[in-house]
Amino acid sequence: MAGIYIHIPFCKKACFYCDFHFDVSFKHKDAVLSSLQKEITSRANFFNPDDVIESIYFGGGTPSVLNKHELSTILNALHTQYTIAPNVEITFECNPDDLSSSYLADLKLLGVNRLSIGVQSFNNDHLKWMNRSHDSAQSLQCVDMAASVGFTDITIDLIYGIPSLGLHEWQETVERALELPINHLSAYGLTLEPNTPYQRLVDQKKYHSPQDEKTSDHFEALVAIINAKGWEHYEVSNFCKTGNYSRHNTAYWQNKKYLGLGPSAHSFTGTERHWNVSNNAEYNLKIAAVEQAFESEFLSVEDRINEYVLTGLRTKWGVNLEELNHKYGHPIVSLFANELNEWESQGWITISQGQLTLTSSGLLFADYIASELFKLKDEF
Ligand code: SF4
Structure with missing residues (x-):
């Protein structure tokens, strides 16, 4: 079993806690997508001839900034260069403000069969506090739209441990999430990452940092609700209705082989890790010069x-x-x-x-x- 991860390094806004690689300027978007096409071809020898790709994961950044044509071009290149299983899981991360019924229908037609929606919170003050680009109504609407269009594998992300999020409100958030037409939930404790806007705001004493005790209380409440509802807790931060595991992420946790394409994407061969440059302009230059765009490390x-x-x-x-x-x-x-x-x-x-x-x-x-x-x- 093998997987492919595609990193789309663009976001409309910078969520203040985020330390992933992304750019809020779309100036290099066309060039990055063109480089990505070349990388899809140049790294086809990463896999053995008998490796079959059973999962493709579009992450970021924000994959839902791709239009239908851009996504179709990437998927066609993947199908041309790699052996893709007929029942491949194709997960697509998206932000609620990017989704419309027609866009969702296009995703489905192109073969996307699993949506990961960045909901994070149902409290608009908290969403603003995190500098998210959407509000709670958009989240609720797009999960319903996705189900109406026919997506049956839908996961959402939530964040707990926000300093002004009370325990009762967090419990209500989880209960509300589990009433949505989803079969998977990822929930992460807010963390203070170095070199993020959040870190700077905390240093300037404008924002509070997360408190371990609150984060632990929220985690325990989350697990209690998950268990009471009969969902499975199958990884620290991941929960699902029985058996609806993320095939792609489960393969990571089981140390299976995967190839990461796009700026900052990581790969694992079984004995080596590779990581692509985390800079869009540098990535483009390296790919244009037919140079290796990644560093690697042999694992002892x-x-x-x-x-x-x-x-x-x-x-x-x-x-x-x-x-x-x-x-x-x-x-x-x-x-x-x-x-x-x-x-x-x-x-x-x-x-x-x-x-x-x-x-x-x-x-x-x-x-x-x-x-x-x-x-x-x-x-x-
Ligand atoms: S949308 Fe996702 S990747 Fe982009 S800044 Fe927000 S959390 Fe980070």
Whole structure:
């Protein structure tokens, strides 16, 4: 199984918390799309002849700034250069203010079969506070429109931990989201990322930073509602109606091979990571000069163990301890027996039939537990 990620590095407005690569000027848009076409061709040898693409993910930035013709050109190039599975999952990230019934119908005709809509909040003050480009009414309307057009795989994003978001309002937000015609939800705690407008506003004491305690309370309330509604919590930040996992993201978490195309896109070969330049003009120059537009890093055995543990722990499938021993040729599980016992007695993990998974409360400590396990790499 293999996947392709396409990064569309343009946004109408800069959401203040965002540290993804994007440009609010569309001056380089045509040139970037032309470079992307060339990169689709030049990197076709990334895959083996028998690799079949089972998921394509348009992320950004904002893919919904693409018009029908631009999207169709990209998809045609992908179908020409790669072996695409007949039932490929094609996810398209979009912002509510870009969607109309006719645009949604075009997406569907072009083969998009999964929509990821950046709703973030139903509170217009919070949306303004984050500098989002849409309001709550647009979000609600476009999810309904998407369902009317025939999309059955719809996911939305929400943000919790906003300083002025009360617990009760957050609970109402989640309840309201789950009443929409969606089968998947991604919810992220607000974080203060370096070099973002949010960081500068906090430094200037104009905005408050997120508080860990509030973020944890919101997360616990979210998980409680998800469980009560019978949805699955299958990754720290991802929830779905039974079995409706994101095929593309699940492949990331299972360390499957994927190719990232476009400025700042990342790729993974199984043993190497590649990352494209995070600058639209530089990307165009490199592609025009037929130069490599990415840097790469070979992953050592220890790096691969770390990634397997970190990504596995964040999912409901957890980490298979025997596989960890065998896959990497080290009896590593015995090295952290004390830690496992301690975390088990604290109720953070369970171990059943050799499978280590985090409990709901343990999910709050996923990064801490993974970082403790990473320390053991020095013992190999
Ligand atoms: S629309 Fe998405 S990528 Fe663009 S600034 Fe906002 S959060 Fe970032």
